[in-house]
């Protein structure tokens with residue numbers, strides 16, 4: 001073979017490998033763009049929903065010292081199991097629970113299917129330790145609630161704890177004194193990890209096929225035996241089972257330099273000061289100081305605080321998952337119901353400023369309240385009505401077209417003008433709403 005053909009085949013080879021490399025990059029980019037666009041498609045309803053109900057309910061509602069009682073009370077498994085035989089929530093009304101969420105303006109709902117205590121609040125073949133087989137009630141609350149949610153157009157979601165204080169494959173953190181166990185964080189029994197993951201997969205498949213959840217909300221991922229790789233594999237397993245499923249970040253573990261597993265971040269009991277730009281995130285919060293029902297906890301936040309939290313979170317581009325802790329009779333505590341209906345009342349009038357809006361376009365924080373962004377619209381949520389009736393904001397793109405109070409059918413009393421670098425708002429003397437009044441400013445694009 002002479003040099004010329006030798007050289008030609010070499011060039012051809014180089015061209016081919018170059019072409020293949022390029023094809024891979026394009027493919028990766030398109031799948032990455034594909035994944036990105038499919039993710040934003042998948043997350044669209046969730047992002048527009050903004051506000052959801054969290055429900056912590058289980059046999060821990062019987063002793064009524066909230067959901068960590070088995071651990072904090074150092075209750076041996078055999079003794080704790082007995083609460084199942086006392087769980088008979090005759091007042092449970094799935095339709096009413098869904099209506100409480102609906103009337104609060106909540107668009108999705110996440111209920112605990114299995115918390116750290118390992119008791120399953122659904123029909124499962126994986127263990128007898130479940131609400132249908134192991135309680136005098138013998139009913140499946142997730143079946144009834146998923147049905148009621150569909151009836152009221154509320155997206156149904158399921159909470160699932162990875163750590164399991166009842167699992168035969170997990171050991172208490174410290175059981176040197178079996179009469180006084182400390183479960184958290186559990187240890188995995190040597191050689192039993194695969195068995196526990198199989199157990200999880202069986203239950204998660206049942207939860208998906210039986211109740212068709214839109215969201216799986218994992219928790220209890222912190223024991224060291226649950227790894228970043230475990231989270232990635234579980235995420236993939238569920239994505240294959242239900243391609244449009246939304247899975248929170250607690251399926252995995254944060255690992256330096258590694259891409260976070262899961263679809264969105266879950267700050268707990270706090271609102272990130274500047275949101276989490278570039279990420280989907282959701283603040284979960286209690287209305288009092290406990291997730292599960294605690295008969296001694298009467299420290300309920302005010303409706304003003306809860307509505308201001310909802311607005312603050314929306315102005316930072318997040319979702320708000322607000323919790324209720326029903327009793328062992330199946331009753332959502334009255335103070336939680338009244339506060340949720342107050343929130344619904346506010347959203348009935350001002351929901352436009354929350355649902356489907358984006359975070360404030362301004363880095364600047366305003367002492368008088370918050371800002372959310374619509375399409376060619378700004379919504380000013382005013383907590384503290386200015387004494388001089390004047391508000392000043394940085395300039396916004398486009399020209400002011402009109403400005404009005406959201407609950408003012410006459411659309412009078414508010415003026416807005418914008419020069420190069422300032423947007424000036426003039427307001428009527430009195431605030432129409434004592435919790436938060438809303439001004440809508442429309443801009444000519």
Ligand code: FHN
Nearest residue numbers: 067068116219220268284291
């Ligand atoms: O330990 C749980 C707690 O009981 C509750 O479920 C919260 C809800 O986000 N998550 C864990 C604490 O981070």
